[in-house]
Amino acid sequence: MRRIDLNADLGEGAGLDEALLAIVSSANIACGLHAGGPGESFQALRASAARGVVAGAHPGHADRARFGRVAIDLPAAELRALLEYQVGALTAVAELAGARLAHLKPHGALYHQAAASMDVAIAVAETASRWRLAVVGPPASCLAEACMGRTAFVPEGFLDRRYGADGNLLPRTDPRAHILDPEVSLEQALRLIDSGVATLCVHGDNPAAVELAGKVRQGLEARGIAIRPAVGNTPTRRGGDPE
Numbered sequence: 417m418r419r420i421d422l423n424a425d426l427g428e429g430a431g432l433d434e435a436l437l438a439i440v441s442s443a444n445i446a447c448g449l450h451a452g453g454p455g456e457s458f459q460a461l462r463a464s465a466a467r468g469v470v471a472g473a474h475p476g477h478a479d480r481a482r483f484g485r486v487a488i489d490l491p492a493a494e495l496r497a498l499l500e501y502q503v504g505a506l507t508a509v510a511e512l513a514g515a516r517l518a519h520l521k522p523h524g525a526l527y528h529q530a531a532a533s534m535d536v537a538i539a540v541a542e543t544a545s546r547w548r549l550a551v552v553g554p555p556a557s558c559l560a561e562a563c564m565g566r567t568a569f570v571p572e573g574f575l576d577r578r579y580g581a582d583g584n585l586l587p588r589t590d591p592r593a594h595i596l597d598p599e600v601s602l603e604q605a606l607r608l609i610d611s612g613v614a615t616l617c618v619h620g621d622n623p624a625a626v627e628l629a630g631k632v633r634q635g636l637e638a639r640g641i642a643i644r645p646a647v648g649n650t651p652t653r654r655g656g657d658p659e
Contacts, residue, residue: 422629424619425443430620439633444473445464445473446523471518473549485525486525499540522540527553531558609636614646
C-alpha cells in the first residue's frame with residue numbers, strides 16, 4: 417500500500433489547530449518567535465499527543481511583525497543560536513505537554529534560505545542532528561544535501577501553494593500563489609506523491625486549510641493511499657497542565 421504523510425504548521429494562533437489535528441498525521445509546532453508563544457506551543461503539543469499526531473519543531477526568524485516570512489541574513493553563530501534556542505525550548509515544552517519531537521522544519525523565509533544557501537542548510541541540519549531530529553524540507557535542495565551524513569531528510573510538497581515552471585513555489589505576492597479549490601489541491605497532491613515527496617503540507621494560517629486537508633485526505637484514501645507519519649514517534653504521555 418502506498419502511503420503519505422500530511423502535515424500542518426500549528427501553534428501560530430490561527431485558531432484551526434484542533435480541526436487540523438483531526439486530519440493530519442504530523443504537526444510542525446511554532447517555537448514562539450515568528451508567531452504564537454509558550455501557551456500556544458504547549459496547547460498544540462498536548463493536543464498533538466492526545467491525537468497521536470507526530471510533532472516537530474517549526475523555528476523561524478524572530479520577526480513577528482512579518483510572520484517570519486522575510487529573509488534575514490544572520491552571522492553563522494547567531495543563526496545557530498536562534499535555532500538552538502527555539503528547538504531547545506520547544507523540546508522542554510513538549511516534555512511538559514506529554515509529547516516528544518520527531519522532526520525539524522524551518523518556517524517561512526528560513527525554510528527558503530535553507531533550501532538555497534548551503535551555510536544556512538548546514539546550520540539547520542547540524543541543529544537537527546544534535547537534537548536527534550529528522551529534517552523536513554524541499555527536495556533537491558541545499559537542505560536535502562546538507563542532511564546527508566548528518567540526519568534523516570523528509571522531502572516535502574505543498575497542498576495549498578502553486579509551483580512555477582522552475583519547480584519553486586510562486587511568491588505569495590503572485591495572485592496565483594494560493595490554492596483554495598480542494599480538487600486542484602488533490603490533483604497537485606497526486607502529482608507530488610508521484611514525484612517522490614514523503615510529506616504534504618497545508619499552512620495552518622490558510623483560511624481554507626481544514627477543507628483542503630480534509631478533502632485531500634479523503635481523495636487520497638479513496639485511491640488506496642494511506643495517511644501515515646513520515647517520521648514515527650510515540651508521545652511520552654507524561655505531561656499535564658502547567659501550574
